[in-house]
Amino acid sequence: MNSCLFFTTLLIYLGVLLSVAYFTLMERKCLSSLGIRLGPDKISFGGFGQPISDGMKLFTKEFVPPSNSAKIVFFLVPCVSLLLCFLGWQIFPCSSVSPSMGNDILFFLVVSSVNAHVAIMSGWSSSSKYASVGGVRGFAQVISYEICLSITLVAVMFFSGSMSFFVLSDSGWSAWWGFYCMPVAVLWVTICLAEANRAPFDLVEAESELVSGFNTEFSAGSFAGLFIAEYGMILLMCLVTVWSFFQNSCVWTVLGSVWMFTKVGIFAYFFVWTRASFPRFRYDQLMMAAWKSLLPFVLGVYCLFFFILKF
Amino acid sequence: MSLELIFLVMTLSLAPIMVSLSLLNFEEDYYDWDKSSPYECGFVGPKVPGDFSSRFFHLVILFLVWDVEIVLLIPCLQDLSVWSSGGAPLIVFMLILAYGLYYELMDGSIKWTCQK
Numbered sequence: 001m002n003s004c005l006f007f008t009t010l011l012i013y014l015g016v017l018l019s020v021a022y023f024t025l026m027e028r029k030c031l032s033s034l035g036i037r038l039g040p041d042k043i044s045f046g047g048f049g050q051p052i053s054d055g056m057k058l059f060t061k062e063f064v065p066p067s068n069s070a071k072i073v074f075f076l077v078p079c080v081s082l083l084l085c086f087l088g089w090q091i092f093p094c095s096s097v098s099p100s101m102g103n104d105i106l107f108f109l110v111v112s113s114v115n116a117h118v119a120i121m122s123g124w125s126s127s128s129k130y131a132s133v134g135g136v137r138g139f140a141q142v143i144s145y146e147i148c149l150s151i152t153l154v155a156v157m158f159f160s161g162s163m164s165f166f167v168l169s170d171s172g173w174s175a176w177w178g179f180y181c182m183p184v185a186v187l188w189v190t191i192c193l194a195e196a197n198r199a200p201f202d203l204v205e206a207e208s209e210l211v212s213g214f215n216t217e218f219s220a221g222s223f224a225g226l227f228i229a230e231y232g233m234i235l236l237m238c239l240v241t242v243w244s245f246f247q248n249s250c251v252w253t254v255l256g257s258v259w260m261f262t263k264v265g266i267f268a269y270f271f272v273w274t275r276a277s278f279p280r281f282r283y284d285q286l287m288m289a290a291w292k293s294l295l296p297f298v299l300g301v302y303c304l305f306f307f308i309l310k311f
Numbered sequence: 312m313s314l315e316l317i318f319l320v321m322t323l324s325l326a327p328i329m330v331s332l333s334l335l336n337f338e339e340d341y342y343d344w345d346k347s348s349p350y351e352c353g354f355v356g357p358k359v360p361g362d363f364s365s366r367f368f369h370l371v372i373l374f375l376v377w378d379v380e381i382v383l384l385i386p387c388l389q390d391l392s393v394w395s396s397g398g399a400p401l402i403v404f405m406l407i408l409a410y411g412l413y414y415e416l417m418d419g420s421i422k423w424t425c426q427k
Contacts, residue, residue, distance in 0.1 A: 009318060013325060059332045067347040075330070082326035096318045113378075128349035136367055143374040150381040154388055161392075216350050221333025225326065284422075292416060296409075302384065303405060309391045310398050 005096040016089050020231040021051035027272045034276040061220035066127055069217070073125040078218065078225030081118040085232035087111055092239070093166065093251075103163040105153055108240055112149065112195060115233060116142040119197075119204065119214050122226065126217035135214040137283065138197060138204035144290035145194040145201075151298040152191060155184045156244040158305045165243045178245030184301055185245040189270070191294065192237040194286075196230070199275035203283055238267035373415060380408055 025040065025047060032039035043049040065071045088111040090097050091104040101107060116139060123135015159177045160167055178185035194201040204214065215226050242263045250256045281289065387401050 005314060006317060006321075009321070060336065061333060062336045063333045064346050066349050068349065076327075078330050079327040082329060083322065086322055086325065090322075096314055126349075130350060136364060140367055140370050143371065147374065147377045147381060150378075151384065154385055157385070158388055162389075219333070220336075221330045224333075225330040228329075291412070295412065299405065299409065299412075302388075305388060306391065306398070306401060306405075309388065 005094075005099075008094040009090070009096045012089055012092055012095050013086055016086065016232050016235070017228065019235055020228050021055060023231055023235060023268060024054070024227075025051050026268070027275075030269065030272045031276050034273070055224065058224040059221050063221060064219045066217050068127040070125045070127075073121060074217075075222070077118060077122045077125060078222040078229070080121075081115070081229035082225045082232075084111055084115050084118070085229040085236070088115075088233065088236045091165075101164070102167075104165045105157055105160070106163045108236070109150055109153055112233070112237075113146055115229075116146060118226070118229070122218065123214035126214070128217050131214050131216045134204055134216070138214055141197070141201065141204060141286060141290075142195060144287060145191055145294070148187075148290065148294045148298045149191045149195055151302055152184060152188050153244075154302055155181060155188075155305060158309075165240075173247035173249060176246050181245075181301075185241075187294070187297065187301070188245060189241060189267075192241060193271065193274060194290070196234045196237055196271070198234065198271055200278040200281050201286060202275075203280060203286060234271060235264070235268060238264045238271070241267050376411075380404075 028050075029039035029047065040047040040050040043053055065074050088108060089095070091101070091107055092098065098104070119138035119142060120135045123131045123133075123138070126132070126135075156165075156177070157163060159180070193199075197204045215223055218226055242260060246263055248256045248260050248263075251260055383404070387404075391398065391401070
């Protein structure tokens with residue numbers, strides 16, 4: 001039993017790495033198709049070797065810390081980022097800690113909160129102008145939307161009755177919780193886009209503005225670590241979206257798992273689709289959206305659930 | 312050894328191992344000024360970190376207060392489903408939150424454009 005859980009955790013890590021790699025390929029192909037051009041298709045049968053060769057390239061390039069940087073922090077930030085991504089994926093039910101975890105939702109909240117610090121630490125430790133501005137911007141954006149994310153998760157806790165996604169799953173989820181609160185589901189997807197620093201909220205790494213934001217100075221394996229962690233968190237948020245608002249009736253069969261992962265894939269495609277469709281927010285519009293629009297709205301959602309419970 | 316310990320060691324070591332794969336190419340004694348200078352084109356930039364952004368600091372303090380309020384809000388809904396009392400203090404709490412947000416908005420500390 002122990003060794004079995006050990007291997008399933010390793011399989012989760014392997015699955016996350018492969019998923020992230022092929023998510024990048026899917027993103028490039030989809031963005032190209034949405035721009036009526038071909039994506040990468042030269043490497044081995046339609047581009048399927050592209051992520052692997054990209055990975056090999058990244059891991060064999062040279063690691064150059066900037067001269068003024070805090071070198072230990074500079075090395076550790078991508079490690080911490082990747083560690084947080086893997087930790088977040090432990091809420092997946094076959095990992096070694098999830099049988100004893102009755103608080104998946106809270107764990108996800110904690111991991112995404114700590115993830116905010118990666119942006120500021122990578123920006124600070126690079127000691128480059130673009131990186132520090134990008135880091136500060138990214139941190140401010142993530143903490144502003146973190147509040148809305150936390151209060152929206154209260155809606156999920158309301159339906160689930162506890163702090164775990166799977167308390168009711170023995171009897172199966174009877175309907176999509178998102179049907180009962182579709183505006184909250186739409187709100188949740190928007191906040192996930194903002195938390196993941198994805199378009200249209202991607203001022204952090206706006207290539208037209210800030211070279212590469214907080215990961216300007218990161219070279220080879222470090223950049224790969226930050227990149228994998230970012231896309232891993234995107235996939236984790238797609239998974240949490242499916243578990244919160246668009247559940248299966250039974251996840252523990254083969255067909256149920258296939259349907260669940262199909263839905264995760266649909267949300268991953270939705271992330272890519274919004275990147276191709278919407279222009280970027282201006283920075284003050286972004287912050288005003290968080291503090292003036294979304295935060296009163298999530299407080300209103302909270303009051304709505306309060307009234308449902310009381311009256 | 313317990314399962315959690317093995318899991319912890321494995322998770323903690325996996326990420327640095329992956330990032331360290333690129334350290335195989337790292338030669339500390341070959342120090343190239345051009346390669347390790349900050350990203351800039353042709354001149355030496357200003358000292359970083361530059362000025363301290365007090366607006367950003369104010370935002371972080373605001374986030375800290377709201378984070379603590381979230382930590383208080385999350386169990387309130389669970390309590391309401393269990394006990395029949397506790398509605399009125401929650402209403403007062405929400406009113407305080409809403410008034411605090413309104414005050415911050417009117418005060419202008421989360422205003423991000425400078426209007427003359």
